[in-house]
Amino acid sequence: MSSVTTPVGIDLGTTYSCVAAWFDQHDRVEIFPKEQGYMITPSYVASNGRDLLVGESAKNQVTRNPTRTVFDVKRLMGSRFSDTRLQQDIQSWHFKVIKGSNDKPVIVLEHMGVDMEFSPEEISSMILKKLKEAAEAFLRTTVRDAVITVPAYFSDKQRQATKVAGTLAGLNVMRLINEPTAAAIAYGLDKFSDPDHPNQKNVFIFDLGGGTFDVSLLTISKDGTIRVKAVGGDTHLGGEDFDKTMVDYCVQVFKKRQNKDISENARAMARLKVAYCLYDGIDFSLKVTRVKFEKLNACFFNKFIEHVENCLRDAKMQKNNVDDIVLVGGSTRIPKNIKADEAVAYGAALLGAKLRGNNTKVVNDLILLDVTPLSLGVKEYGGRMNVLIPRNTPIPTTMEKLAVTVFDNQVGMQVSVFQGEYDEVEDNIFLGEFIIHGVPPAPPGKERLKVCFSIDANGILDVSGELVSTGDKKNLVITESGSLSGYDIERMLNTVEL
Missing domain, CATH: 3.90.640.10 (ATPase, substrate binding domain, subdomain 4)
Structure with missing residues (x-):
């Protein structure tokens, strides 16, 4: 194989997945065919007792082998086993899911006569590896770099879990991109060069997938700039x-x-x-x-309408100001040159070419300005949520706030990080925490802690705290999938080689 690598775009879907790349010689994105010539791959993994099957072969035997066929794994990514909605899903699945350490869901799959345990990241990595192999077979070169799409409403832990799955599949995840944003790139590609294209269009993306639902309102400019105004959705609706x-x-x-x-x-x-x-x-x-x-x-249709209205409200836009509506997902079909099943991978491939430094004009002109889908903040004394970064803030971004001591001669200050929209932190998603010790004795409110939140282009968070009087500093990197160590990842890499 050639040593020259081509970045790929991957739509890692709940029910189907897809992989694509930009081709300079054709001046366009191409979707890679997989087994049996299909352009999309079922997001299924199964054991037939001897082999682990992935994709079409796994799905084809689900009626004969339902208890050893895994699907919908995207709904398990970054989730807690105790989540009410996950428990409802488990009741409808025929494969076994048990509670692992730290309340993580673990999939149990009988393989070669032994019950084997797999994390959701491991199962997802098998699907990604299948797509990677399809791309390598088509390109006749090693594939290392990838842009992977995620639902716009994925939390930090769900995004981190997706990155881990990419690592386990042998991929360097260049960027995570929101699925409706990727679809908007695909939609806008043939619009940028259109002489009749207005200087600016407001486009509403309605992305109904197999397991997730996203809405996004974007402004697409003729110069190639795509600016996300607001996002919304439900990672458990599809x-x-x-x-x-x-x-x-x-x-x-x-x-x-x-x-x-x-x-x-x-x-x-x-x-x-x-x-x-x-x-x-x-x-x-x-x-x-x-x-x-x-x-x-x-009840589901009512939820769709509710999310659409919330997105419009967050963007401060009236319905009559929306110029185009783009439907994405398996049950819809986008007109003209874009297929609903392929649009998300198409846009991800284009971004991959951009990140690789491709100089083709349509690629080089692309400017993407995305937003964070959920608010991020810290726990205040009393359990209230103090938001540092509101939802729909353009990313990457950095925000700072000062926290003060609340007790006389307080010796430590704790920073607990949460993600969500509720006033009480117990209703939001806990991401992590740290404590800065050695606070000098002082009256309440005297000692101050500078808390800094920084979100990168993947929508992943880094938190730091600095005690103003002493300069003592501590960082919190939200580790992949919540609390996976290097040892955990190495163990998983060995497992997925089975």
Whole structure:
């Protein structure tokens, strides 16, 4: 293989994933075909007892082997096992998920007669590695560098978990980019050179994937600048929720018709999800009207509308000021030259070329100004959230605030970092904490601590605290996936080589 490397863009999706790269000779992005010529790869991992299967081969045997087929792993990334929504998902999955250390979810997969434990990062890395191999086969060169997309509403821990998955797959993650922003790049690529393109357009991205939902409002300028105004969404809302609702409805109808409950039969439930059911010699089919479908899923449609309205409000923009709406996701199709399943990887590939230093005009002119999706702050005395960086702040960015002692002769000052929109920190996402000791004796309010929050272009946070009177300093780097050590990553690397 050639020693020259080409950066790739990867859309690591809940149900399907995709990989692409910019080609100078064609002056465009190309999506790489995978096994059997498909442009997208199912985000599935399975064991057939002898081999670990990834992609199409894993998905194809899900009805025969439901308990050893893993999917929806993106919903596990950076999550806590005790999360209520994750517990609801676990009830609908047929593969086993247990509680690991520090409340992390662990996937148990029987392989070669032994129950093996995998972190969500390890499973995701197998999917990324499959995409990496497809790119190498197409390019006939080693692939090292990648831009990986994440939902706009991914938390810091979820972003860190994604970076770890990339590392485990042997990739250098050049940048994490929000999925709707990547789709906006794909949308804007053929607009920048259009002489009729106005100097500025307001574009609303509606990204409904298999497991996540994102909205983003952007301003796209003719000179190639893409400025994100506001983002919103739900990392636990997508097409899989429609599937679950329809499966539950079919189970109820089957029980009413046959007086049999198939909800505990893993194979029957897996077959039902792919549009048919065979249980105890009984075939099952059901016609669902569009009206019935919309009624069953009305709660999800209402959530979509709520997120759209919140995004418009955050951007301080009226509906009539939106020039274009771009639909992204497996159930939508973007007109013209962009396909909904491929748009996110397409935009990520273009950014990868930009980061690599490509001098092609359309690539070189691209300027991306993204925002942080969730507020970041510290815990105040009494448990309130003190926000340093509000949501929808352009990134990269750095913000500072002064904290003071609250007790007489206080000897230490603790900085606890949270992410979220609630007033009380207990309702937000805990990211980490540190304590600065050796505070000089003084009355309350006398000693001051300068707290600095810095977010990089990936949306990942670094926190520092400096005691003003002494200059003593401490840093908090939010470690990958919450608390993974170098040893943890090395252990995972050995595991994914199986």
